[in-house]
Amino acid sequence: MLLQLKEVKKSFFQPDGTELPILDIADFGADAGEQVVLVGRSGCGKTTLLHIIAGIGRPTSGRVKIDGWDIALMEEAEVDQFRAERIGYVFQTFNLLPSFTALENVLLGMTFGRVRADRDRARQLLKRVGLADRLTHKPPMLSVGEQQRVAVARALANRPQLILADEPTANVDVGNQQQIIDLLRETCQEERVALIIVTHAPEVAEQFGRIEYLEKINGVRASR
């Protein structure tokens, strides 16, 4: 199994000092190359879960193993390195850097790992997502759909084992939604990358073979 979460809990402290539990996941995982959709309402902890898997946030307790490495036990710098080399992230709001060209945004995805940034791969990825003629365009010059395609290419840039996509179609018009989903699924399949996609849109979720409802796997919500 590529990804394995065991007894992962996450809680925040509120201003009055009381603890607010957010996540309590007993067991969750994904195999290499598997595509999983996580469905849940807004505020149910989907993004927090993705942050924990990506090592952006730390669990209060529990184990988060990726390819056998428990990132919950790693030093922060090691997690950063791990993320730079093995994880791709597609944000709901794309999060492209506006002063960088499309090509540079993709190159940024392979800048912080040990492997040297590969310009040819960045070009190929942009070509793959249909933006071969937009290499030097900066995000403000791209349409919303094009921006998210750049974000997909960036997530794939470092040849990750796992891509985490946080509601990638939430800010995309209906016409582009399906293109983004198709692109993510196809490219992850081609690159043999596991994909965990978070959405609250049923029409997106139903396209995936494995659907997980966060309300069901999250003990905090289940107990409420």
Next chain:
Amino acid sequence: MSLWKIAWRSIQQRSLASALTAFSMSLGVALVVAVIVIHGVIEQSFRRGAQGYDLIVGPKGSPLELVLATVYHLGTASGTMPYSVYDELVNGTDFAADVDVAVPLCMGDTFKGFRVIGTIPDIFDRVEYLDGRKYQFAEGRNFRSEAPFEAVFGAMAARKTGLKAGGKFAPVHGSLAESGQEHRAQFDVVGVLAPTGTPNDRAVFVNIEGFYRMHAAGHEDAGQDAAAAPAGKHEEGKAEAKPDAKKEPAEDAKPGAAKKGALASGGDAHAAHDHDELSDEHKRLTAVLVGVNPNVTAIRRVALPKLIAKGLDVQAVAPSEQIDRLLVGIVGNIQLILLILAVMIVIVAGIGIMVSIYNSMSDRRHEIAVIRALGARRATVMVVVLLESILLALGGGAIGLLLGHGLTGVLAPLIADQTGVSVNPLQFQLSELILIPGLIVLASTVGYLPAVVAYRTDVAQSLISSP
């Protein structure tokens, strides 16, 4: 993609604020550069001006005034001394063996603001203006000792006055501002010196014999017409070397140069002035430039200034020592003050960079979080912010370097006019190199605070907040 490029893109994103902060840095650096360059060139030029001879012998008084007046043609010397001093140095029994070359100088007149110096042809024939560099003539030739009314113009003096070889001019007693009294005697310009980068570029050199005759004639006129040459202008003890009108019957005047082999009597086209010749005892000198015989022992060489001073009742100074005192004691302090002010401006500009980047941090939190989410470590984003600060400082510094040299170029004619020191704006000083590490240290220091803000950015929190 390099971190430098990431930093550069961040600068581009805030192009206006970045340009303004870099510009303020460039102004500070330009001032630093201008101070360094101008001081360096002035120092070099001062040292250059004092080459070619070892001692300046002059009347007792301020040694610095003597050096400034005789070498740099600045201000006035404190008095005059008898012509016999020169005679003693060249032909006397005490010092003749020590002297390789001696050049008498008489001052007190100007032409269109340029100092007119009575001297002998040896000043160009036997004295080098730099080690191994002899005076060259851009036009014409050196004046001859047997032609008392011949003159040679320094390069700048010729250019500014428009006089060329073949022209004529009449010196003004003192300066136009002082008296406006033009001498009756006219000199023939027979040569123009090639530029030397020394104060001699802005001087006019005339045959010392003609200089004496001109003044003798002036005094004769003064006797007939006091308004033509006010007696007050001819008091001894002033900077000028001039004959004593009351003691110098023109009929007695005899050239003394034949005796020295350096000064010759006239007897040429200016025969009208022959009756103005002076005897040596009535001739006065502003100074004598002395090149010490290279065969003189080191001990004797060191003792020579005191021996000459004592033996001839004058002062003998090594110009290099006076220049050192001037540069260290006065010019150096002024430069230090200017440099401190300029460095403070650079520091203020550096603080401007800090404020600019720091203010941008709240807008960039999300961007930093994205970079962190892509795998950048805390230290990496910190370095990016520091590089941004360094790029702004170095970019502004590079522009400032050009501005500084440009400013020097703009000021060069003014400096040359006022001081005779030629400033080459393209001349880089080694001390400018310290700007590079200096700016990097400053940028790293001022960039530290915003870099720490970047370091502390909460990635998860910042990603959730809207970009």
